[in-house]
Amino acid sequence: MREIKIFIVVAFFTGIIYWGVEPFAHSQMHAHVESGNFEYKELKEVKAGNAKHGEELVMSNCTACHAISAKGMAAPMDAVTSAATYGVNPPDLSNAGGIYDAKFLAAFIADPAKATNTSHKFVGGKMHPMPAYNWMPESDIADMVAFLKSMAKEDITPKEVFTDACGRCHAVRYDNKVMGEKWTQIGQKPKFKYEKESLAYDIKVIDYQDALAKYMGKLPPDLSMIIRARGEHFLKTFIEDPQSQLHGTAMPAVGLSEEGFHKVMKHLENVGDPSKEARSHYGQYFMLFAIIFAILAFIWKQAVWRKLH
Amino acid sequence: MSDNTNRREAMAGMALGACAAVGGVYALAGMKSAWDPLPSVKAAGTTSVDLSTAEENVLYTEKWRGKPVFILKKTAGMLAKQSNNDKKRDLIINGSSYLVCVGLCTHLGCIPSYKAESEDFLCACHGATYDISAINTKAPAPLPMLIPPFKINGNTLILGEAGDEYNKMKEAGVLGKTPLDPKA
Amino acid sequence: MAHFDENAKPFSEQWLDDRLGVRTLKKVLAKEYWIPKDINFLWAMGMLLAITFGILIITGIILLMHYKPDTALAFDSVNYTIMQEVGFGWLFRHMHGVAASVVFLLIYIHMFTGIYYGSYKRGREMIWLSGMLLFVTFSAEAFSGYMLPWGQMSYWAGMVITNIFELGSLEFTGLVEWIRGDYVPGDAFLTRFFMLHVFLLPLAIIGIIVLHFGTLRIPHVNNQEGEEIDYNAEAEKYLAGDTAGSKVIRFEWDFLSKDIMVLGFFLIFFFYLVFFHYDFALDPVNFDPADGLKTPAHIYPEWYFLWSYEILRPFDKDIGLMAFGFAQGIFLALPFLDRSPNTKPAHKRGLFFIWFWVMVIDLIVLSVMGKVPPIEPFGSIGFYSAILFFVLWIALPIITMMEKKVK
Numbered sequence: 001m002r003e004i005k006i007f008i009v010v011a012f013f014t015g016i017i018y019w020g021v022e023p024f025a026h027s028q029m030h031a032h033v034e035s036g037n038f039e040y041k042e043l044k045e046v047k048a049g050n051a052k053h054g055e056e057l058v059m060s061n062c063t064a065c066h067a068i069s070a071k072g073m074a075a076p077m078d079a080v081t082s083a084a085t086y087g088v089n090p091p092d093l094s095n096a097g098g099i100y101d102a103k104f105l106a107a108f109i110a111d112p113a114k115a116t117n118t119s120h121k122f123v124g125g126k127m128h129p130m131p132a133y134n135w136m137p138e139s140d141i142a143d144m145v146a147f148l149k150s151m152a153k154e155d156i157t158p159k160e161v162f163t164d165a166c167g168r169c170h171a172v173r174y175d176n177k178v179m180g181e182k183w184t185q186i187g188q189k190p191k192f193k194y195e196k197e198s199l200a201y202d203i204k205v206i207d208y209q210d211a212l213a214k215y216m217g218k219l220p221p222d223l224s225m226i227i228r229a230r231g232e233h234f235l236k237t238f239i240e241d242p243q244s245q246l247h248g249t250a251m252p253a254v255g256l257s258e259e260g261f262h263k264v265m266k267h268l269e270n271v272g273d274p275s276k277e278a279r280s281h282y283g284q285y286f287m288l289f290a291i292i293f294a295i296l297a298f299i300w301k302q303a304v305w306r307k308l309h
Numbered sequence: 310m311s312d313n314t315n316r317r318e319a320m321a322g323m324a325l326g327a328c329a330a331v332g333g334v335y336a337l338a339g340m341k342s343a344w345d346p347l348p349s350v351k352a353a354g355t356t357s358v359d360l361s362t363a364e365e366n367v368l369y370t371e372k373w374r375g376k377p378v379f380i381l382k383k384t385a386g387m388l389a390k391q392s393n394n395d396k397k398r399d400l401i402i403n404g405s406s407y408l409v410c411v412g413l414c415t416h417l418g419c420i421p422s423y424k425a426e427s428e429d430f431l432c433a434c435h436g437a438t439y440d441i442s443a444i445n446t447k448a449p450a451p452l453p454m455l456i457p458p459f460k461i462n463g464n465t466l467i468l469g470e471a472g473d474e475y476n477k478m479k480e481a482g483v484l485g486k487t488p489l490d491p492k493a
Numbered sequence: 494m495a496h497f498d499e500n501a502k503p504f505s506e507q508w509l510d511d512r513l514g515v516r517t518l519k520k521v522l523a524k525e526y527w528i529p530k531d532i533n534f535l536w537a538m539g540m541l542l543a544i545t546f547g548i549l550i551i552t553g554i555i556l557l558m559h560y561k562p563d564t565a566l567a568f569d570s571v572n573y574t575i576m577q578e579v580g581f582g583w584l585f586r587h588m589h590g591v592a593a594s595v596v597f598l599l600i601y602i603h604m605f606t607g608i609y610y611g612s613y614k615r616g617r618e619m620i621w622l623s624g625m626l627l628f629v630t631f632s633a634e635a636f637s638g639y640m641l642p643w644g645q646m647s648y649w650a651g652m653v654i655t656n657i658f659e660l661g662s663l664e665f666t667g668l669v670e671w672i673r674g675d676y677v678p679g680d681a682f683l684t685r686f687f688m689l690h691v692f693l694l695p696l697a698i699i700g701i702i703v704l705h706f707g708t709l710r711i712p713h714v715n716n717q718e719g720e721e722i723d724y725n726a727e728a729e730k731y732l733a734g735d736t737a738g739s740k741v742i743r744f745e746w747d748f749l750s751k752d753i754m755v756l757g758f759f760l761i762f763f764f765y766l767v768f769f770h771y772d773f774a775l776d777p778v779n780f781d782p783a784d785g786l787k788t789p790a791h792i793y794p795e796w797y798f799l800w801s802y803e804i805l806r807p808f809d810k811d812i813g814l815m816a817f818g819f820a821q822g823i824f825l826a827l828p829f830l831d832r833s834p835n836t837k838p839a840h841k842r843g844l845f846f847i848w849f850w851v852m853v854i855d856l857i858v859l860s861v862m863g864k865v866p867p868i869e870p871f872g873s874i875g876f877y878s879a880i881l882f883f884v885l886w887i888a889l890p891i892i893t894m895m896e897k898k899v900k
Contacts, residue, residue, distance in 0.1 A: 002533065003533045003534050006533055006534070006535060007534065010535075010602060013853065013857065014598065016857060017796065017857050017860055017861070018773070020857065020860065020861030020864070021773070021796045021799065021860060021861055021864045022772070022773050024861065024865075025793075025861065025864035025865045028865045028866060028871075029790075029791045029865070029866060173569075174572075174573055174577070177352060178348075178349040178352050178353065221781075222782075224572075224573075225572055225780040225781070225782075226780075228775075228777060228780040229777050229778070229780035229781045230777065231777060274577055275576065275577070275583035275584075278583065278584075279583070279584075279587075279768050279769075280768070280769075282584065282768065283764070283765075283767075283768025283769055286764040286767070286768060287761060287764055287765060287768070289328075289331075289332055289764075290757065290760040290761040290763075290764050291761055292328055293325070293328050293329065293332065293757045293760060294754070294757030294758050294760070294761055295757075296321070296324050296325040296328050296757075297325055297750075297753045297754040297756070297757035298754050298757065299321045299324070299325075300318070300321035300322050300324070300325045300750055300753075300754070301750040301751050301753070301754040302321075303314070303317045303318040303320075303321040303322075304318055304321075304322075304746055304747060304750040305747070305750070305751070306314055306317075306318075307314060307736045307737065308530060308736050308737060308742055308747060309737060322746070325753070339580070339581045339584065339585075340551075340555060341580075342579075342580025342581050343555045343558065343559075343579050343580050343581055343582060343585060344558070344580075345580050347574070347578045347579065348578055349578060
């Protein structure tokens with residue numbers, strides 16, 4: 001009857017406004033970028049290598065800059081000094097084999113700037129802080145990758161993946177038990193009893209950030225709310241290939257495997273949107289309540305209006 | 310208007326009212342949650358104190374839940390002079406005896422000052438005094454200074470958690486919630 | 494001295510009636526507040542608006558307990574403390590943000606229902622004017638509220654909208670700085686908009702709502718045919734028992750029962766948005782903390798301001814500002830620009846029916862164009878749509894003067 005027709009008209013125009021202002025307008029603002037699903041199709045396959053030989057190679061070639069806590073090798077310098085020297089703190093390699101794609105690891109060891117798509121930064125005499133190992137035979141690189149994979153532990157937590165892959169450039173102030181004991185580029189800020197110690201730590205963080213900003217061109221942003229500021233699709237395509245979303249960016253392609261990526265997303269969700277599960281959970285109950293309320297209201301209205309028709 | 314219609318109306322109305330009331334109750338419960346102390350506030354409810362370098366007869370003041378807590382390592386001389394009630398209020402941490410109490414006068418809440426020469430406390434506001442175990446010795450203080458929940462971990466004192474020693478003191482009635490005779 | 498029944502028990506109906514006139518109040522406001530029967534569900538928008546405003550106030554009160562109006566603390570007080578620490582804080586924030594957006598959908602439906610059925614005409618001008626005042630105050634309230642999370646959109650919207658007060662070639666930079674309390678939107682700006690959002694504007698809104706209800710009382714609510722009802726005669730019929738034949742119904746519970754039913758369906762829609770589909774109201778760009786040294790790639794106002802924004806955009810500075818000013822005020826003049834003698838629904842008013850739908854479509858096109866980047870063809874479409882807006886208003890007196898009286 002008439003009221004249904006009126007409702008359809010109202011719903012139709014509301015729908016048009018919604019479509020125009022949301023999906024349509026946003027498609028005009030951002031070109032759609034397809035995801036490669038972390039298959040790294042363009043990278044060369046890596047043959048299975050000899051992990052034992054790989055261990056020798058890694059120990060002799062990498063530990064000058066990289067810590068390997070799983071093998072008892074401490075970092076040669078503290079984070080702040082590393083940043084001052086290289087621009088960024090070289091990561092601990094213990095879990096690298098379980099986080100990054102094997103093809104990427106091989107390509108990265110061979111030529112870091114090329115694999116991370118950051119060659120555009122290293123011009124005019126500037127060099128990537130990590131040297132290229134493309135003088136090594138491919139089998140040697142394959143051996144090193146095999147070693148890294150064998151060394152990585154089974155259950156790497158989302159936070160551990162984030163720490164290795166992202167945490168040396170990105171702070172996360174919401175990653176804390178209480179506000180203040182946050183994730184910084186030099187580690188989780190501990191609880192300090194005395195203000196002086198807390199400030200001393202903050203100064204170390206600032207020193208690190210200054211060196212990092214100089215190396216990157218700009219300080220990489222705090223990622224606390226990035227999960228809601230950008231959304232899953234953008235982050236997926238951006239992390240896989242930063243140049244695809246922000247051409248010319250200084251952020252390197254980090255070579256996360258698909259599993260590594262999902263764990264990073266989980267961590268970002270934990271720090272930026274922990275109410276996600278609660279939303280779907282309570283949403284069901286609220287919708288159910290509203291439906292019951294509407295049905296009962298309808299029945300009551302019918303009863304009241306019986307005498308009026 | 311028929312009675313049936315009236316009754317149908319009333320029943321439907323009451324069903325709707327009940328549904329709305331249920332929703333209202335849950336809404337109020339949700340709003341009450343929003344008033345609850347935040348997790349970060351509750352987490353700040355315990356404080357750890359390292360006593361490995363504590364000196365005798367020096368009053369240390371720690372902040373716990375916004376309040377001052379007195380910590381005093383007792384000398385052998387103090388231990389020889391003190392009463393039974395005093396002894397019952399001692400915290401034994403790594404072999405030494407300590408006074409640990411909330412540093413607020415039980416009269417009206419001022420912070421008493423410690424007199425090292427006379428080994429007692431004097432509250433400047435209205436003249437109340439307390440002995441070396443913070444048991445009140447002069448009016449207008451009505452009760453001993455309160456011993457907060459505590460736990461002992463080797464050399465570390467944790468304020469805000471009730472350990473075994475605290476529970477024993479509670480059963481013995483020496484925390485300061487009831488009056489104590491300083492001479493007994 | 495009024496008459497007091499000595500035997501009345503304290504707080505009984507008689508006792509209260511002697512002192513507060515509750516029986517009369519009940520008659521006038523509920524039992525014998527007569528509403529036409531010939532109405533449809535669109536007449537429930539007023540109640541939905543009141544309820545949504547209530548939701549905004551209650552959720553606002555809870556948010557107010559935890560929000561910190563300081564540029565260094567605001568963003569985290571919302572996105573960490575409220576969203577992650579406060580019990581159900583995320584729910585109250587979502588409800589507040591979604592309700593703030595949905596309230597404008599309701600306002601527009603309510604407004605255009607009034608335009609369609611001629612509910613601004615003869616005798617009802619004050620209802621229309623007080624309603625438009627509510628639109629203006631709600632707009633100010635929404636804008637001030639959007640500043641508070643202090644995200645990128647908050648900052649840059651604040652920058653752009655306060656820049657308008659430079660008034661183009663008049664270059665009132667001093668005025669802009671005075672409004673902001675600083676050279677750029679900063680702490681002073683945030684705290685004063687906090688004051689407006691939490692205190693002054695809600696107070697004004699409540700006052701104007703009371704006025705709006707007051708303006709309804711004498712002319713009565715309109716009906717689907719624009720018929721002038723003899724309320725006394727129809728009320729007598731109803732009270733004599735001919736409830737089916739009477740043209741009027743009681744406010745309580747006849748009208749209210751239908752309102753509440755519409756409310757029930759509305760809540761299903763509302764809660765769906767709150768829990769499952771809220772990006773339109775909680776824009777991702779505002780989850781980046783405000784950065785005065787970096788403008789986001791795309792800045793846009795909330796959807797309900799887009800048509801207005803698009804009227805400003807296509808023109809040169811001064812013309813744009815004049816166009817913008819015109820657009821804000823012209824709806825207020827509607828009762829006086831419509832020269833026809835008919836208080837009838839639009840489908841009985843010939844050319845006005847066409848005018849109405851062209852206006853609706855024009856505003857929708859303006860809204861969409863206001864959101865998309867001003868590249869071609871959107872730039873041109875926006876420009877011509879803005880021109881059409883002015884043509885429509887100039888045409889209105891002419892079209893309506895030509896209307897013949899409809900029986």
